[in-house]
Amino acid sequence: MGVRALGLPERLPTAAGLPERVTIWEVGPRDGLQNESSVVPVEVKLEFLDRLAMSGLTTVEATSFVRPEWVPQLADAETLLERLSPLDGVRYPVLVPNRRGLERALAAGVSDIAVFASATETFARRNLNSGLDEQFAMFEPVVTRARAEGLDVRGYVSMCFGDPWEGPVDPGQVVRVGRRLLDLGCTQLSLGDTVGVATAGSVEALLDAFTADGVDVGVLAVHFHDTYGQALANTLAALRRGVTTVDASAGGLGGCPYAESATGNLATEDLVWMLEGLGVRHGVDLDALVDASVWMAGQLGRPSPSRVVRALAG
Ligand code: HMG
Numbered sequence: 001m002g003v004r005a006l007g008l009p010e011r012l013p014t015a016a017g018l019p020e021r022v023t024i025w026e027v028g029p030r031d032g033l034q035n036e037s038s039v040v041p042v043e044v045k046l047e048f049l050d051r052l053a054m055s056g057l058t059t060v061e062a063t064s065f066v067r068p069e070w071v072p073q074l075a076d077a078e079t080l081l082e083r084l085s086p087l088d089g090v091r092y093p094v095l096v097p098n099r100r101g102l103e104r105a106l107a108a109g110v111s112d113i114a115v116f117a118s119a120t121e122t123f124a125r126r127n128l129n130s131g132l133d134e135q136f137a138m139f140e141p142v143v144t145r146a147r148a149e150g151l152d153v154r155g156y157v158s159m160c161f162g163d164p165w166e167g168p169v170d171p172g173q174v175v176r177v178g179r180r181l182l183d184l185g186c187t188q189l190s191l192g193d194t195v196g197v198a199t200a201g202s203v204e205a206l207l208d209a210f211t212a213d214g215v216d217v218g219v220l221a222v223h224f225h226d227t228y229g230q231a232l233a234n235t236l237a238a239l240r241r242g243v244t245t246v247d248a249s250a251g252g253l254g255g256c257p258y259a260e261s262a263t264g265n266l267a268t269e270d271l272v273w274m275l276e277g278l279g280v281r282h283g284v285d286l287d288a289l290v291d292a293s294v295w296m297a298g299q300l301g302r303p304s305p306s307r308v309v310r311a312l313a314g
């Protein structure tokens with residue numbers, strides 16, 4: 001049964017105070033699958049990527065070129081990209097932490113990469129085996145070379161709102177980390193609520209802190225994990241502040257292997273449902289996306305946590 005038959009209205013005028021269009025940055029194949037207890041076969045990953053692209057998503061984060069011992073779930077990055085049949089008009093960014101990762105990514109022919117910084121010392125050590133300041137020394141040659149090669153470089157900032165080891169994180173600290181990434185040459189910043197503790201007020205406060213520092217909201221993306229059920233409310237707050245790039249994960253897959261309390265990302269289907277209702281364009285066929293997530297849930301052997309997937313999959 002199509003979603004229209006289930007009561008989602010035909011396209012509405014865009015609600016006041018919201019952007020006309022949002023770019024969904026799909027992270028399921030990377031943020032989702034990096035956190036699975038088992039390694040998903042490369043054939044399954046390839047079909048998942050194809051189904052996501054066919055649903056209308058135009059940015060599908062495919063994998064990571066990190067140290068395979070750290071994230072064995074994504075150790076097949078070369079094979080995956082070699083066998084991927086990219087769909088025209090779709091970008092397939094990959095995560096790259098260091099020079100070695102960039103060499104691997106360039107050899108695989110990627111055109112979009114993302115470095116991933118931490119806003120806190122503890123998480124920098126746990127996730128990157130690096131200090132808060134040292135992480136920039138690791139990223140500097142990566143961003144410089146990638147930009148010289150004509151690549152787009154996203155800079156993630158993790159633990160933007162709270163950190164399980166250090167507690168609440170000061171927005172000023174996040175802005176300092178984000179600013180350093182922009183100064184290195186990153187073309188976009190994705191503000192990560194790695195453990196899902198943000199609420200709408202803290203999202204507004206952080207976005208306002210970036211704006212007060214002179215950062216154009218157009219370069220900011222938001223990346224919410226849904227641990228406390230706040231991801232959609234947080235997204236709406238960010239849209240009202242002018243953010244137009246939203247990260248989400250098909251079926252609500254996700255987490256971070258180096259942040260135990262991280263659960264799944266905002267589910268892409270939940271995001272699409274909300275955007276439809278608000279008249280914000282997104283370009284995704286919700287039925288096709290739900291099919292992809294139901295299929296993936298079957299491969300993983302457990303139901304999707306997404307409310308919209310559960311409602312529509314019947
Ligand atoms: P390290 O162990 O300190 O590595 O890891 P090293 O620099 O000391 O090198 C040791 C060996 O590893 C060397 O080999 C290197 O060549 C090799 P040897 O000389 O001993 O034979 N090596 C590599 N091999 C392949 N690819 C590489 C690579 N790098 C080194 N890229 C490192 C440091 C940064 C590599 C490690 O900590 C790492 O890979 N971390 C990644 C952890 C990760 O992927 N976390 C999840 C993604 S972040 C996230 O999920 C948050 C996000 O979603 C946003 C949010 O939610 O907030 C983005």
Ligand code: MG
Nearest residue numbers: 031192194255
């Ligand atoms: Mg994440």
